[in-house]
Amino acid sequence: MTRRNISDAISNISNRHIEEAADFQIGKKGVRKHFIMRRAVAAAATIMLVFTMSVPALAAADYEPAYNLLYKVSPTIAQKLKPVRMSCEDNGIKFEVISAYVEGSEAKIFISAQDIDGDKIDETTDLFDSYSINTPFDCSSSCENISYDTKTKTATFLISISQWNEQDIIGEKITFRVREMLSNKQEYDMVLSDLDMNNISTAPETVTPTHIFGGSGTNYSEVENNFRALKATGILYSPVEGVDITAMGYVDGDLHIQVRYENVLKTDNHGYIYFQNNEGEKITCNANVEFSTDSEYQERYVEYIYDLSDIELAEYDAYGYFVTSDTLITGNWSVTFPLEMVSP
Incomplete structure (x- = not known):
């Protein structure tokens, strides 16, 4: 043209x-x-x-x-x-x-x-x-x-x-x-087959986060004010690159699973963990909390909290849904334009 x-x-x-x-x-x-x-x-x-x-x-x-x-x-x-x-x-x-x-x-x-x-x-x-x-x-x-x-x-x-x-x-x-x-995003929905659900601590060590960024879930408002995070115990399982499960334990009867999404400020890696049985019935977390444990807010985690009081966990498998990215594009793009009504 x-x-x-x-x-x-x-x-x-x-x-x-x-x-x-x-x-x-x-x-x-x-x-x-x-x-x-x-x-x-x-x-x-x-x-x-x-x-x-x-x-x-x-x-x-x-x-x-x-x-x-x-x-x-x-x-x-x-x-x-x-x-x-x-x-x-x-x-x-x-x-x-x-x-x-x-x-x-x-x-x-x-x-x-x-x-x-x-x-x-x-x-x-x-x-x-x-x-x-x-x-x-x-x-x-x-x-x-x-x-x-x-x-x-x-x-x-x-x-x-x-x-x-x-x-x-x-x-x-x-x-x-x-x-x-962000580009080159990958989406995963997978069984966490190597996550050991049989040896979960009932008295895990906890820490007070330096900052809570937010969260969601039906019980988030109850959890937020008195939230204590699991102390990271190293990498328990890495289901995909950029996603690490760093701690698990029962706190006040609820199961906590802690996940670290690598370099989240530049990758927007995110996801969630759920449980599913052979009939396709799913259990999702009642609350999730995103927090940091260092003064620079660089070590960021998400902790997923589950009420399993009426659940036989052995009948369920753990699943993870994750989205990761490895291509960050930077620049400075700016366009100014008017909002005009289209003439009939």
Whole structure:
């Protein structure tokens, strides 16, 4: 596609739609969700988008996969598209705002990340909670990886923004920034066959954490205030690279299993441990607590807590679900653009 073709395709955009990247001081961090986006869900998410890009420009401007997906889902929506295409580039990766749609207090933003000179981006790439959305209004936001094109080495993300006071945000400008991305993520769901469940201490040594980062579970609020962590006893079992089980024991009648996720600030390694019997019945933890035991907060652990008072544990096998990554991509990507209503 020639420079003139591109210019002609976007000639209907007024100058006020193209702004230089602004430098805001306050960012609103997005809400992270750990899950694998299935193709059907990706298609459903795409239905919600009303892009500002024309069909010929979309198909001709290296977005044919996105166009094909949209047209299969909703030809009516696809026919309304007009180009936006605001981008920035750093460390061999190009970030581009493909389109944005706003209705009242909510906005949907379609963003792509393309690996120009390497193979750092893949279908598992996520923004590692390093993205920020700087706005002149208070908001919540989320980011989902909805597709990956192997030919162009491009991952596409759906950004959703909601203004807290439910006021119209049409015409506001926002800045989307990214500092880090993770790729080459591996997912495991496996039997922990080498984990010895027969010799668990009933009087393990415990320590007071230097810091509790948070946790979850039905009993987390009860556990948090008086939580004492198991003292790490070394590596009891390493089910996958980057995941170590470092302690087990019964505390006040509940089973505690402690896991260290290696270099979690750069890998986002995470997961959980559960038990399952031959009938497929599962036991999950009542609470999990993420904490540190050193003053620098570098030694981070997650302790999973189980109420097994009515359970015959010998009838169950231990399982682990883990997600690991070994490719951290750093850079400084920033794009500022307006939220405009699409004309009918």
